[in-house]
Amino acid sequence: MTQSSTPPNGSLNLRPAMPADIPQILRFIRDLATYEREPDAVHATEADLLRDGFGEPKRFDCLIAELNESGATIPAGFALYFYNYSTWLGHAGIYLEDLYVSPEHRGKGIGKALLTRVAAIAVAEGCPRFEWSVLDWNAPSIDFYHQLGAVMKSEWKGMQVSGDALKALASSGK
Amino acid sequence: MTQSSTPPNGSLNLRPAMPADIPQILRFIRDLATYEREPDAVHATEADLLRDGFGEPKRFDCLIAELNESGATIPAGFALYFYNYSTWLGHAGIYLEDLYVSPEHRGKGIGKALLTRVAAIAVAEGCPRFEWSVLDWNAPSIDFYHQLGAVMKSEWKGMQVSGDALKALASSGK
Numbered sequence: 001m002t003q004s005s006t007p008p009n010g011s012l013n014l015r016p017a018m019p020a021d022i023p024q025i026l027r028f029i030r031d032l033a034t035y036e037r038e039p040d041a042v043h044a045t046e047a048d049l050l051r052d053g054f055g056e057p058k059r060f061d062c063l064i065a066e067l068n069e070s071g072a073t074i075p076a077g078f079a080l081y082f083y084n085y086s087t088w089l090g091h092a093g094i095y096l097e098d099l100y101v102s103p104e105h106r107g108k109g110i111g112k113a114l115l116t117r118v119a120a121i122a123v124a125e126g127c128p129r130f131e132w133s134v135l136d137w138n139a140p141s142i143d144f145y146h147q148l149g150a151v152m153k154s155e156w157k158g159m160q161v162s163g164d165a166l167k168a169l170a171s172s173g174k
Numbered sequence: 175m176t177q178s179s180t181p182p183n184g185s186l187n188l189r190p191a192m193p194a195d196i197p198q199i200l201r202f203i204r205d206l207a208t209y210e211r212e213p214d215a216v217h218a219t220e221a222d223l224l225r226d227g228f229g230e231p232k233r234f235d236c237l238i239a240e241l242n243e244s245g246a247t248i249p250a251g252f253a254l255y256f257y258n259y260s261t262w263l264g265h266a267g268i269y270l271e272d273l274y275v276s277p278e279h280r281g282k283g284i285g286k287a288l289l290t291r292v293a294a295i296a297v298a299e300g301c302p303r304f305e306w307s308v309l310d311w312n313a314p315s316i317d318f319y320h321q322l323g324a325v326m327k328s329e330w331k332g333m334q335v336s337g338d339a340l341k342a343l344a345s346s347g348k
Contacts, residue, residue: 057257087206150335153334173291
C-alpha cells in the first residue's frame with residue numbers, strides 16, 4: 001500500500017516565507033496598498049525585503065498561504081509581522097503589519113487561518129498580546145476582527161514624523 | 175590651568191540606559207501608567223526589563239534624561255523605543271513606546287530633548303519614519319507633537335487581542 005504525497009485539491013498550506021518568495025511578497029504588498037487606496041505608496045524593493053526579512057538584524061517574519069489546485073501551488077495571501085514591546089506587561093508582543101488575501105481567494109477562510117496561525121505563534125512564544133491596525137472605513141474587516149475576539153484601542157491615535165520633518169526634528173537638538 | 179569635569183548646575187544629560195537604571199525605569203513606567211489613568215496596568219518586573227532590554231533577543235532600547243543639580247545626578251525622564259517595520263518603505267522605523275518626564279521637571283525642554291534625540295537616532299540609522307501613539311484626550315501632548323512636525327494617522331485604529339481571547343484565537347485553528 002502506498003500513500004500519495006500530493007495534497008488534496010483546494011487544500012490550504014501555511015508556511016514561513018523563504019527568500020524565493022520575495023517577488024510574490026512584494027506583489028502582495030503592492031496589491032494591499034492598492035486596496036488601502038494608496039497604490040503609489042510602496043517604495044520597498046526586493047533587496048529591501050531580502051535584507052530585512054532574512055538578514056541581520058532581522059526586522060520581520062512572514063507567513064505565506066498557498067492553495068493546492070490541480071497539482072499546482074498557488075500563492076493566495078500572506079501575513080507579515082514583527083515584535084513590539086509592552087512596558088506594562090514587561091514582554092514582547094506580536095504586531096501584524098500586513099495581512100492580505102488575493103481577491104480571487106477570499107471567502108475561503110484564508111485570512112482567518114493566517115491570523116489564527118500568527119496568534120498561535122504569539123502564544124507559543126509567550127507573547128501576551130497580538131496587535132494590528134485597521135482603516136476606520138474598513139467595516140467588514142473591523143467586524144471580522146471583533147468576531148475573532150479583538151478589541152479596538154479607540155482612545156489611542158498614531159503619530160508619525162517622516163521625511164524632511166524627521167530630518168528637521170533630528171537636527172533641532174544640535 | 176585646570177578644567178572642571180563637573181557639569182553646570184541644572185544641565186541636562188541624555189544617555190543610553192544601563193542595567194543599573196532598571197529600578198528607576200520601572201518607577202517611570204509606573205508613574206506614566208498612573209498619568210495615563212491606568213495605575214494598576216503595570217505587571218512588568220525588573221527581571222522582565224533586564225531580559226528584554228539587555229539580553230538576546232533585545233526587544234527595546236531606552237534613553238535616560240538626567241539633570242545635574244548641586245553636584246548630584248537626578249533622573250528626570252526616559253524614552254523607550256523599539257524597531258517596527260514599514261512594508262511600504264521597505265525599512266525599519268522607530269516606534270516610541272514610552273516618553274515620560276517627571277512632573278517636577280516639566281517645562282524644561284526635557285521631553286523635546288528626548289524626542290529629538292530619538293529622531294536623530296532614527297536618521298542616523300536610516301529609518302525613514304519615527305512613530306508613537308497618544309491618547310486622544312491628551313490635547314497638550316497632541317499640540318506639542320504637531321509643533322514638532324508630526325502628523326496624526328487619524329484613519330488608523332489599533333486592534334488588540336490578549337489574554338484568554340488570544341489563547342482562544344490561537345487554538346481555533348487546530
